[in-house]
Structures are given as structure tokens and as C-alpha cells.
Amino acid sequence: MSASTANSLASLLAQTSFEDHTELLKAANAEIKKSKSDLNAHHVRVVALLKLDRFEDAATVFKDVEALRQKAPFEYAYALYKTGDAGKAVEVAQAQSVKGDRGIKHVLAQAAYRSESFAQAMNIYRELASQGVEDEEYDIRINSGAVDAQLEWDGQGELAQKKKPTREDLEVFETAYNAACGSIARGELAQGEVCLKRAISLCSALEDLSDEEKAAEILPMTVQHVYILTQLGKIEEAEQLAATISVHEIKEISTRYIAQVNSIAASKDIANPYLSHRLFHSSPVPSKTDQHFSFQSNLLKQDGYVMSLLSQKTDGVVSSTEKVISAAPTPTLSPAVNMAAVLNAAGHARNVTSEKAALKEILPLLEKRPSDVGLILTITHLYVLMGNYAAATQLLETFFKRLEQSGTATDLDVRFAPGLIATLVSLYTQQGRPGASRSELAKAAEYWRKPHKSETAAPSKALMVAAATALLDTHNADNTKLAGEIFKGLHEQDDEDRAAIAGLVAAYSITDPENLSQDLVAYLPEPSRLISDIDAAALEEAGVPIGTLATTSVAQNPLTAESRKRAAAATTSKTVPSKAKRIRKARMPKDFDPNKKMDAERWLPMRDRSYYRPRGKKGKKRADGLTQGGAVSEEKGSPAPQVQKAGGGGGGANKKKKNKGKK
Known part of the structure; x- marks a missing residue:
């Protein structure tokens, strides 16, 4: 800065006080009229504009004076943030934050919060809080609480610093x-x-x-x-x-x-x-400076579409949602796009209430959009409502296989998305397929343990815990080792996570008990504390089977001999009735009476049933002839029974063959 410029700036600041920003702005404008290239005067001008909450005017100054952006990056980033351009504000502030200035870090944290980079904002506030500046402690605590709430709304609750109000x-x-x-x-x-x-x-x-x-x-x-x-x-x-x-x-x-x-x-x-x-x-x-967060805007758009569907504006919903779907790449995990796909299917179904009728209208859409996640989940849900779990499972498995064959990073992120994995595992559980559930969870955990370039592609803590727990339940050495590695990674992320500590202790007690840290074991509650409210004698008296206690001596077992007798008597006297097999309505006759006991021999021909009694003389004679081991009466004119060879399948097996010989 030259001497003339410094004198000019000094005379400018001498004309007013720092508290009177209007007068300061007038003085800066007067100085700029004399010299438009005076960056110090421009700097004073934007500071006064920001103090007067004239953020749009301050942003215009930065737009016109390019050199001022380098001279005043803090003011530039703040002006961008206040005018609704939070993404650009993050870029400007992040480039300057490496210098360690606390002011620019505060702007960066606020801009990251507004641009929905909540994890970045959380890290910045955590860094600022660790430096222990008393004047900022109150504001940092409030802003950190707001970030934690937004992380919960955004589905990243595992990153929040507080899970419960204190x-x-x-x-x-x-x-x-x-x-x-x-x-x-x-x-x-x-x-x-x-x-x-x-x-x-x-x-x-x-x-x-x-x-x-x-x-x-x-x-x-x-x-x-x-x-x-x-x-x-x-x-x-x-x-x-x-x-x-x-x-x-x-x-x-x-x-x-x-x-x-x-x-x-x-x-x-x-x-x-x-x-x-x-x-x-x-x-x-x-306005641009008062926008909703994405989770709010998605819900509001969804409400708008639902209002239109209730107002019979189905064609309008179909047209609007198709624009949203076609503008995004598929497959995608975007809530806005997948929500539009669900409502698009509802628009095509035209508010029908029957699942079967809705599927008839929606299934043709799957041929046009085979990678539409929202559409696939809608059809899956309809299959589940109809009780057709096999079709729902096959639909998801086919979709997953197609994504695996693609092999691209985005397709694989969708393939192993926690929500989709949970859906398929729930279907497997409904069908009693625990092996398939464990296999699916293990594949998902193995995928998310690998490094990913995208910051948004972060592994789900709930998914990793479920996968590791399922692997522990297999009692397989390799699976137990893998479960221990998963729990170890979770423990490194959060050393106070009880689920990770419990899983790590359970896995290491099998794979590596000698190197198991006693600090981890001490962190878990005592077994006596967990079973302190359990009365074993009362459980046995209530009918708990005692066969598992046969190898325990009376001295070791606190249960009395009298209570054993009562439990045995209760066990033998109470028989659990077998659950009646449910019959589908389609297989029931029209005159079916559920209160009437069905005939156990209804599948046999009438003549083979135990209660069959033929009527008339011919019927009685026929019954006598069919009696095995009994006396057979021979009447005049009745042919003796003959053993015949079975026919080859066609007719005429019982016809007499003509004798072929000399005529």
C-alpha cells in the first residue's frame, strides 16, 4: 500500500466512527468516486454494507471488483453465505481456512451447514470447541446441537456427538x-x-x-x-x-x-x-435465502403430489414425476427421485384400492424402467401385501444381480445400500431362510469395509452391526474372525459404542482370548447385574423343562426336589395342542363349514373308506368278493377269477385274442 493511499484511508476513517456504518459507507463511496481502483476504500465499503445487512449490495461489489475477492476473502465468503450461495461460500472459505483464521472457519462451518454438508460442519465445530475460547463456547454449543439434529434428519445419526439430551x-x-x-x-x-x-x-x-x-x-x-x-x-x-x-x-x-x-x-x-x-x-x-432443507422440501413435494392424487389429478402427477425421474441417472438413491417414482406408480394406478389391480397397471412400467429403485420397491411392497413373498424376493434378487453385473461404482453403491439390504433380509427372514440372510449381510459388510472415494458413500453402522452379529451366530471360525474385524473397525470409530465393545469381546473370546483386553471386558456390565431380577425357581414352577438340568447335582442346583416334582407334573399334565394348518380360501368348497370336523378319509374312494356299507344285494355280493382273506362263494354260472396281464396303456387290454392256427 502506497503512502498516498494510506493517508487517503486514514483521512477517510477519521471522518466517522466505526459505530456509524451509514456515514462510513458515504465516506467510502466518496473516496471511490475519486479513485475507482482504491481497494481499501472498496474494502471499507463492503464491510459497511455487511454491517447494514445489505448483503446483496455487498455481493455486487465483489462481483464488480475482482481484486477485492483476494483482499477480503472473509467478507466475500460471508456475503455469498448471506445471499444464499452457500456452496460457493464453502469453496471460498475452505481455501482460506488452512491459514488457521477462526473467523473464516466460523463462516465455513455455517456455509457447510446451510449447504447440507453436516459432517463437515460437525468436524469444524469440534475443532473450534477443542481450542477452548470462552467467548465462543455458548455459540459453538448451540450450533453443534443444530448440526446433530440435522445429521439425524439426514440419516447420519451415527455421526452425531450427542444421542440423548443432557x-x-x-x-x-x-x-x-x-x-x-x-x-x-x-x-x-x-x-x-x-x-x-x-x-x-x-x-x-x-x-x-x-x-x-x-x-x-x-x-x-x-x-x-x-x-x-x-x-x-x-x-x-x-x-x-x-x-x-x-x-x-x-x-x-x-x-x-x-x-x-x-x-x-x-x-x-x-x-x-x-x-x-x-x-x-x-x-x-x-426466497433463495430462506430455502428449506432437502428433507423438508422432499416431504413438501410429496404432500403436494398426494394432494393432487386425492383431487383426481393423476395425469398431472404422472407428467410431473416423469420429468423428475428422467432428469436423474438410474439407479439412484436420491430420496427425491425415488419418492417421485413411487408417486408416479400411484398416478398410473389411478387410486385403485386392490393390490392385484394396481400391479396390473404398474408392472408394465418395470419394462421401461428396470433400474428404478422407487418403482421396484413399490412393486415389492404390493407383493408383500398380497402375501407373495417369493415374487418379492425374486424381484429384488434379479435387480441386485443386474447391478452386480454392471460393476460400476454407483451401481454397486445402490446394490449394497443399507435400506435395500434390510428389505431383502426381511424377506428372507419372513421365509425362514437365515442362511441367505447371513450371506447377504456378510457380502454387504465386506463391500462397505473397502475404501470409497465418495464421502457420501459411508457405511451404515446399523448394517455393520447386524452383519457382524449374524456372522457370530454361525459359530464358524472364519465368520467369527470376520465379525471381530468388523467390530474392531466400529470400535476404532467410537471407543464408547457398547454394541461394538460387546461384539468385539464376543468375537475375541473365541478367536483370540489371550489377547483380549481386560479394559473392554470391564466396560461391559456384570452378569450378576443382568440376571439379578430373574427368579430361577419361579421359572421352573411356571413350567420350564428340567431335562437340561439332569446333569446338575442337587447340591449345585438351588431348585428343591419338591419344585422339581411340581414342574414335572405341570409339564406332563399340560399338553400343547398342535397348531391347525391354515387352508387357503381358493381350495375351500363353497359349502365349507369351518365349525364342522372334516373327514380324515375324504381323499380315499368311497368304496375304500372304513365306514362304507354297500346297499342292495348286488352291492353286498360285490363287497363279499372284494374281501381279502375271507371265504368266497361260488355260484353257478360265475366264472372263476383269472389273473390277467396289464395292458400296455391303450384300450382293449381285456379283449380275447383270436387263436391263430390251422383252419
């Missing part, structure tokens, strides 16, 4: 609200309601906020409370609470939109689907 979280309304959101995302609605009520109570008791500021803070929490009550089935309470919300007074358009949808869902009076459709679309579209 007493510290319930001391401030912001952290209590974040704890409530995290509980709701995990499906713990009752706990979420408790945390939410606590947050509202804490906010209402604040003395440093005005009544208007309190109302602005409580309003989104009330909208969230309506959602909880609706999910809990408390429709009347939800409707009453929704009536207290003035939707049009909500300043944030995104929150107003959600409040409108929740009020429709909680209302009993709006039974007309056409009226619901109009109310649903009455809220204005949120």
Missing part, C-alpha cells in the same frame, strides 16, 4: 430446542415434546427479550409442537394448538409454509381434498 442442554432455550429437534428426528416424539415444552418455558421467562422477540422465537417451536402432536395421533390437541398460530404473521416464508401444511394435517374440518389442495398452494414460495 441436563446442560435443558438450561437454555436454544439448546433445548435443538435437543427437541434431534429427538424428533430419531422418532423419540415423547422426549421431543418434553424438550420442546422446556424450550418454550425458558424462552418465555427471559427478561432481556421483548414480548415481540419472545413471540418470534416461540412461533417456530409452536409449529414444531403441532407436528409432534399430529405424529402422536393427538389430532384434537394439534388442531387446537394450530388454531392459535397466526400463519400470516410469520415473517419467515419457509416456516409459514410448514405451518400451513401442519394446520391442514391437523384439521378435521377440511375433508374436501380440493379445498386442501388450494390451501396447500396458497403460501408463497420461499
